[in-house]
Amino acid sequence: DVKVTQSSRYLVKRTGEKVFLECVQDMDHENMFWYRQDPGLGLRLIYFSYDVKMKEKGDIPEGYSVSREKKERFSLILESASTNQTSMYLCASSLLSLAGGADEQFFGPGTRLTVL
Amino acid sequence: KNEVEQSPQNLTAQEGEFITINCSYSVGISALHWLQQHPGGGIVSLFMLSSGKKKHGRLIATINIQEKHSSLHITASHPRDSAVYICAVWKTGTASKLTFGTGTRLQVTL
Numbered sequence: 426d427v428k429v430t431q432s433s434r435y436l437v438k439r440t441g442e443k444v445f446l447e448c449v450q451d452m453d454h455e456n457m458f459w460y461r462q463d464p465g466l467g468l469r470l471i472y473f474s475y476d477v478k479m480k481e482k483g484d485i486p487e488g489y490s491v492s493r494e495k496k497e498r499f500s501l502i503l504e505s506a507s508t509n510q511t512s513m514y515l516c517a518s519s520l521l522s523l524a525g526g527a528d529e530q531f532f533g534p535g536t537r538l539t540v541l
Numbered sequence: 542k543n544e545v546e547q548s549p550q551n552l553t554a555q556e557g558e559f560i561t562i563n564c565s566y567s568v569g570i571s572a573l574h575w576l577q578q579h580p581g582g583g584i585v586s587l588f589m590l591s592s593g594k595k596k597h598g599r600l601i602a603t604i605n606i607q608e609k610h611s612s613l614h615i616t617a618s619h620p621r622d623s624a625v626y627i628c629a630v631w632k633t634g635t636a637s638k639l640t641f642g643t644g645t646r647l648q649v650t651l
Binding site for chain 1: 574576581582583584585586589627629637638639641642643644
């Protein structure tokens with residue numbers, strides 16, 4: 426079974442702090458994703474990576490950065506946390522579809538971040 | 542307007558009822574994904590489909606590409622089916638990235 430793990434289930438930080446959210450997958454997937462989920466808005470893509478050191482902005486990248494130094498690990502960084510970044514953060518991974526088609530995404534358990 | 546719309550937003554059913562959740566999309570897609578999210582946050586994949594119908598246990602998913610519509614059916618519903626059901630699509634030309642609906646919250650009571 427594919428396993429996607431996230432470093433914390435719950436996290437409380439203060440405004441202005443630098444925050445690191447870590448995601449690790451164990452199935453050698455090329456693609457990794459960071460989403461945030463807010464009531465009434467659904468999941469929105471923050472950043473996406475299709476290979477080590479490669480990244481693409483998603484729909485809402487402002488205030489976030491990412492790092493992918495190893496294939497299995499994808500980190501989301503909040504350089505200076507703000508209260509409007511309080512949310513549920515979900516990581517996912519999938520195989521790279523060379524034909525440009527769809528490949529099932531596997532999700533981590535989520536990190537509920539509160540910024541005070 | 543969202544590219545992926547789900548209805549209803551909230552649904553309450555009694556145990557044993559047949560449930561239908563609808564998903565309509567306004568873009569070209571290569572496939573559609575039905576996901577389930579239980580309280581606490583974890584999301585699991587239920588179905589991926591690009592045509593026709595798929596069945597797994599009491600769950601059935603159908604898609605009509607011409608009408609840009611998919612349905613998720615739950616037969617003989619049970620309280621453990623209570624969850625948020627999310628429809629997502631792979632838009633044509635944006636391989637790997639999903640576009641999500643806002644979810645349908647289902648509560649099944651005894």
